Amino acid sequence: MAKMEVKTSLLDNMIGVGDMVLLEPLNEETFINNLKKRFDHSEIYTYIGSVVISVNPYRSLPIYSPEKVEEYRNRNFYELSPHIFALSDEAYRSLRDQDKDQCILITGESGAGKTEASKLVMSYVAAVCGKGAEVNQVKEQLLQSNPVLEAFGNAKTVRNDNSSRFGKYMDIEFDFKGDPLGGVISNYLLEKSRVVKQPRGERNFHVFYQLLSGASEELLNKLKLERDFSKYNYLSLDSAKVNGVDDAANFRTVRNAMQIVGFMDHEAESVLAVVAAVLKLGNIEFKPESRVNGLDESKIKDKNELKEICELTGIDQSVLERAFSFRTVEAKQEKVSTTLNVAQAYYARDALAKNLYSRLFSWLVNRINESIKAQTKVRKKVMGVLDIYGFEIFENADNSFEQFIINYCNEKLQQIFIELTLKEEQEEYIREDIEWTHIDYFNNAIICDLIENNTNGILAMLDEECLRPGTVTDETFLEKLNQVCATHQHFESRMSKCSRFLNDTSLPHSCFRIQHYAGKVLYQVEGFVDKNNDLLYRDLSQAMWKASHALIKSLFPEGNPAKINLKRPPTAGSQFKASVATLMKNLQTKNPNYIRCIKPNDKKAAHIFTEALVCHQIRYLGLLENVRVRRAGYAFRQAYEPCLERYKMLCKQTWPHWKGPARSGVEVLFNELEIPVEEYSFGRSKIFIRNPRTLFKLEDLRKQRLEDLATLIQKIYRGWKCRTHFLLMKKSQIVIAAWYRRYAQQKRYQQTKSSALVIQSYIRGWKARKILRELKHQKRCKEAVTTIAAYWHGTQVRREYRKFFRANAGKKIYEFTLQRIVQKYFLEMKNKMPSLSPIDKNWPSRPYLFLDSTHKELKRIFHLWRCKKYRDQFTDQQKLIYEEKLEASELFKDKKALYPSSVGQPFQGAYLEINKNPKYKKLKDAIEEKIIIAEVVNKINRANGKSTSRIFLLTNNNLLLADQKSGQIKSEVPLVDVTKVSMSSQNDGFFAVHLKEGSEAASKGDFLFSSDHLIEMATKLYRTTLSQTKQKLNIEISDEFLVQFRQDKVCVKFIQGNQKNGSVPTCKRKNNRLLEVAVP
């Protein structure tokens, strides 16, 4: 929740306090705790009013992104959390909008983050100021000057891997719109002693290592260098490699930066040649050589290195060699040359190296200035950025001339800080019409005076000592100090005449101590005189001037014999004093902005906050003092509008809107809150609050009220949100439903469609397959037809043509032969035909076996035909006779032995011609019907077996017996009463006519007859009965049968062999029951 809040004031979500003026109570402990608390929360920036304290985080923080730049852009200083960008923005806007030149003073000890801070300021300004091709080029050149200067002026030290070993002040110039035009860089006091000697654990300037690591083989050859660091005396080896630093890559960056800044290729190469010469100078070594006059003289051990240097720089080798061996002192047209001993030769060599390098550095600065200087002559606004070494205090009296100078500079900066802060404060009070109350603060002017006073200041004394004829040593200098400064409150030394310190044995000999505003510093006097003199033998500068290398020549103008100047060059101390004075003057004309850098630990490590170390820095930076000054009268001030805006919710009249001037609103507010009147003052545009307590009270009240308001807003908001949400959901629901329905329908439609397609495709497939099958079948049929036709045609053709082939000849011949044989058979048969008599049994013999069945069949057919022919000749009467004969044959053939003899006898029927014989006239009249049989038979007497002749008459309906003589009818039997005729199977003419029992005729019993025409009579009786009664007469042929005689049944038995009567059978009654007939 807290993070979501939009910041409108630095007071929002503060960690500790964002502005130290709000510390309550204010003391060193609370100050450090506040810093630590903020540091622990990655809040590395804290304000003291408008001063920014920056604690080095020793890690990259995500607070410098382009988004952050945008966040801080055009916002008021107190609107957001403390940030270096807020200060940069304030300074830039004040420069652009209020036409005030600005300076940004960045101080702090080595490694505290000054250089980084200065780069951040520059990059911020570059990001927010105008844009455009030309402007961008200027910006780029200004920014790219940093890597070049850092390569030549920075080195790894025990405190900082990228320590600036020179002071730098850069003026960035802008036009009236705030677009950058160019810049001017000033450099202060390069630590040139580093060129020849580096403290333990430190390195020479970066450029040496970068050159050796990054240069191509070709360049190295050209510069007569070897890549191996250990080949060079001037390079310390113990820490030649720095963790996380890629010298080779940096070399490329530097070369690139040089190009961007505007160095020509030959210029860059010249610069590198000087660097190479410096490196090689360190390798020149000397050896003592005794001379005739007993003095020691130095000689160069190995002239090879010298030779190479001379080749590199274009100096005559002998000239340089001489310059290392002799020293010429000129005085009033007199020249005196003295030889140099080995120590002096080394001194001269190192002096040359240091001078060469430091002059090169100055030349570089000038060259860069030439590139980046503003091109137009319009009036410029200036923003100066000062990145200068902070206060340096080494322990164990290791502080030397350099520290002294540096600390002097810081002392001056503190002075200007105090002056400007107080001045600004005072100005604001006046501006706001607030009564000014005097503040007690420590003014360090007295210390500055101790150092820079022209008559008895330490620097003046040093110069005096250096210029004084006679032997001058560091000791004589210290003595002088002891005399002159003895009474100064801030000066201490063991030998001081001041009785106050006589007992101070903690002070070592040959040291003095100055109580700087930031603490006491013990200086070792050794080297002061020398370093102040900064002596370079004239022979060497002249030798340098003779170089054909243009750059080197230009670096030593004093070597020009034509411009010989016997006056001593200004001492290092006085030079520095002068440049500091110029700087101060420059700064005083500008609106100052302070960045105070603090180093949290000695380990270059993140997250470590060493309180003692920080405490020390706070003290010497005078930060507490700073806070005190800042809140001397009123701790906090704020313009009326933001104040009213921030606290208006605390009072009903001002909430939610105050109509009227902001100031009266704030008055109403403060009255309402009953804040004691002594706690605040109304300025013209700001309210001044005396105590931070009051502000915190206001803040607390605001926080409480905000919570209430938040609840209210929350309540309304939640209600609104829920309703909106609900409405939205409702709407969404409808939309979703609609969409879903559409989707579902679509889906269904698609499914149906795809199913239809599937079905369709199956059906089509099925149909197609069916058609295909049919077509295939048709095709096959056609093929079959073709095949069959082909076979058929083949067969036909073969058949047709077969006859033309011999294979068929046999069959043909066979058939032909057969036909001939049959033909011949039939022709022969025609001639051999037997007679047409049906009884002719002749039949020609069969000529061929295979015609056997035909022959028999032919015989049968011929016989039938012959019989038919024969029959066709018969008349109707004859047919009748034959019918009767046929009937007789069927009835008796093979049954009755008598039958064959009857075959030849024609059936005449009316043997007795009754019609003609008048005797039978009566009989004839009695019979009306047609007479079928009229014959005389023997009627066997039943009683004795004797026979009587009777006329046997058969008409259509009756059987009549009449007396032969009279013709009188004796018996008449209707044919219907005749039941059976019995006879023997033998050759006799006996037969019995059985009558129906009970009929009238049967009263006398059955008739037993004997006739010669038995067969004819039996046949005619049978036929007549059949035609009249439609019943077949039963004819029994048996040799024993029963006959009814009156009441008795008599058996008639035929026996064989009665010879008595010849061939006539005899009948004899044997008993009642038996009548025996003997048949011959």
Ligand SMILES: Nc1ncnc2c1ncn2[C@@H]1O[C@H](COP(=O)(O)OP(=O)(O)OP(=O)(O)O)[C@@H](O)[C@H]1O
């Ligand atoms: N704001 C920062 N964010 C991250 N790292 C930082 C920041 N400031 C400083 N540092 C780290 O601290 C190191 C030292 O910083 P810098 O070189 O600016 O110190 P300095 O004050 O210029 O020291 P010197 O006086 O020796 O030049 C940097 O190399 C960097 O690693």
Ligand SMILES: [Mg+2]
């Ligand atoms: Mg630095």
